[in-house]
Amino acid sequence: xxxxxxxxxxxxxxxxxxxxxxxxxxxxxxxxxxxxxxxxxxxxxxxxxxxxxxxxxxxxxxxxxxxxxxxxxxxxxxxxxxxxxxxxxxxxxxxxxxxxxxxxxxxxxxxxxxxxxxxxxxxxxxxxxxxxxxxxxxxxxxxxxxxxxxxxxxxxxxxxxxxxxxxxxxxxxxxxxxxxxxxxxxxxxxxxxxxxxxxxxxxxxxxxxxxxxxxxxxxxxxxxxxxxxxxxxxxxxxxxxxxxxxxxxxxxxxxxxxxxxxxxxxxxxxxxxxxxxxxxxxxxxxxxxxxxxxxxxxxxxxxxxxxxxxxxxxxxxxxxxxxxxxxxxxxxxxxxxxxxxxxxxxxxxxxxxxxxxxxxxxxxxxxxxxxxxxxxxxxxxxxxxxxxxxxxxxxxxxxxxxxxxxxxx
Numbered sequence: 229x230x231x232x233x234x235x236x237x238x239x240x241x242x243x244x245x246x247x248x249x250x251x252x253x254x255x256x257x258x259x260x261x262x263x264x265x266x267x268x269x270x271x272x273x274x275x276x277x278x279x280x281x282x283x284x285x286x287x288x289x290x291x292x293x294x295x296x297x298x299x300x301x302x303x304x305x306x307x308x309x310x311x312x313x314x315x316x317x318x319x320x321x322x323x324x325x326x327x328x329x330x331x332x333x334x335x336x337x338x339x340x341x342x343x344x345x346x347x348x349x350x351x352x353x354x355x356x357x358x359x360x361x362x363x364x365x366x367x368x369x370x371x372x373x374x375x376x377x378x379x380x381x382x383x384x385x386x387x388x389x390x391x392x393x394x395x396x397x398x399x400x401x402x403x404x405x406x407x408x409x410x411x412x413x414x415x416x417x418x419x420x421x422x423x424x425x426x427x428x429x430x431x432x433x434x435x436x437x438x439x440x441x442x443x444x445x446x447x448x449x450x451x452x453x454x455x456x457x458x459x460x461x462x463x464x465x466x467x468x469x470x471x472x473x474x475x476x477x478x479x480x481x482x483x484x485x486x487x488x489x490x491x492x493x494x495x496x497x498x499x500x501x502x503x504x505x506x507x508x509x510x511x512x513x514x515x516x517x518x519x520x521x522x523x524x525x526x527x528x529x530x531x532x533x534x535x536x537x538x539x540x541x542x543x544x545x546x547x548x549x550x551x552x553x554x555x556x557x558x559x560x561x562x563x564x565x566x567x568x569x570x571x572x573x574x575x576x577x578x579x580x581x582x583x584x585x586x587x588x589x590x591x592x593x594x595x596x597x598x599x600x601x602x603x604x605x606x607x608x609x610x611x612x613x614x615x616x617x618x619x620x621x622x623x624x625x626x627x628x629x630x631x632x633x634x635x636x637x
Contacts, residue, residue: 234510234517236621237581240546247507247523248553251478253408259396262388264450265406266556271382276372277398281336285367288327288349288356289318289340292364304358308351312337327356336368343367375399385558407556412446413477414439415456417466417494418484418534423458437536438483442543446481449551463493470497478527479554481547482520484534494531498522501529512580512621516542521550528554541583541616544637565633568595570617575625585613586634597634613637 235243254268283289290306298304306327312318312334322328322339329351330336330343341364348360375381381395388396388406396404416436424435436458443453456473459466474480480501482494499505502525511519515538520531528550532539552559568588576582586597600613615634619626626632 234512235508236512237545238621240508240511240521241549243507244521244546244549244553245559248528248550249523249526250556251407251410251554254405255408256403256405259393259402259404262404262406263390263393265388265404265409267382267384267386267388267404268407268556269405270380270384271386271396271399271401271404273375273377273379273381273399275399276377277375278369278371278373281368281370283330283332283334283336283343283368285343285345286332287330287343287345287367288351289322289330289337289343290327290358290362291322291324291340292342292362292366294324295342295344295358295361298358298361300359304361306356306358308354308356310337341365341368383558385556387557409450409452410478410551410555411452411454411476412479412481412551413454413456413473414443414446414481414483415470415473416458416483417461418458419461421458421484438532438534438539441536441540442481442483442532442547445540445543445548446551449548451551451555461493463496466493467497467500471501474501474524474527474529479551480524480527480529481532481543482530483532483539494520498524498529498531501525502527511542511546513542513545514577514580514582516545516583519546521546537585541585544616544635545583565618565635566595566615567631568597568634569629570626570632571596571598571628573625573628574599574617574619576619576623578624579621581621582619583635584617584619586615586617587612588614588634595634597632 257265294306295304306325309326309328310320311329314331314334318335318337320328320337322337328337342362344358344362345367350357382392386392416439420432420434421436422433424437424439426435439455443455446453454473454477456469459469495506498520504523506520506522508521510517516533518533519542522529530547530550532542574584585600587600589596589598597617615636617632617634
């Protein structure tokens, strides 16, 4: 088996960003059907949001300076000269010493510059008693405070979460141009692997756990997935099935067969799918060192280790980034993480990035990361964990009480 030079985590992320192409095919989708799609064009505001000055509370529109000095013991007095109703234009202008009632979201009358909350005033027979002084701009939103006309609201590559859809809808946009949804194909391999539905295992057999974990992650990230089943360790059968899936997908994932061994055909199969071929064969991480990443005629191919925990960690770290790049999503430097304090000393080998499964524990209002120790073949270590602690390659471990980055799972 020929191994290329093992890459660091940083080198692997850089190579993914460099080598994985973006699917350029786009489509126009109705906004209500665009959740989790990636914008292929920026969204530029053609109007202000809000389109008019409005109140954020139920109260009275006033000139703020008319309330100066107001208090419970010495209230100010203003003349109530009108009311603004919801959905109606405010046409009556306010002068000094005057107030107009405005509901939450109602249009601010001309001349006013703030709104005093109804809790801080009292209207008696057309006279408003003010019990608190307020500042100019208090309790109001000006036109364009949320989104300004001409502003780039969302850049190309933005993922459309519910909040992005809401912001676009506020501009009156009903359709968006997005990159089309990508399709992922998954294939398990190994003489010992059998369908997970198998009730009675023969000696040496292993149920196909990765089928559910890897496909589940891909679906969670919003991708269509085709499951290719299980192939035995036969290079001709493996290649035929892999090519069949590869032709019908945007990204091919192979699980098992990426370790050194007499029956390991994964590299040969991947290389035969197209050029330029493998660009990562081995990553300096634990678990998951024997990982293969390739580009075959523009399509990413991922060779995951067979151990369930290794496969899931590697796919979450590197597979997700490959799929994000492929579908045109704007990339952050690394996966989202939080910081917590580690509960015990964890040794690590310098020159290798280690990923330790942890359970998050709340201790007196502070998060602590409790390591869950177990070999990479133990799927229950992931079930028990809330995240993964990253020990960077330049470190020789972490000390009890040290703050560590935790990638949430």
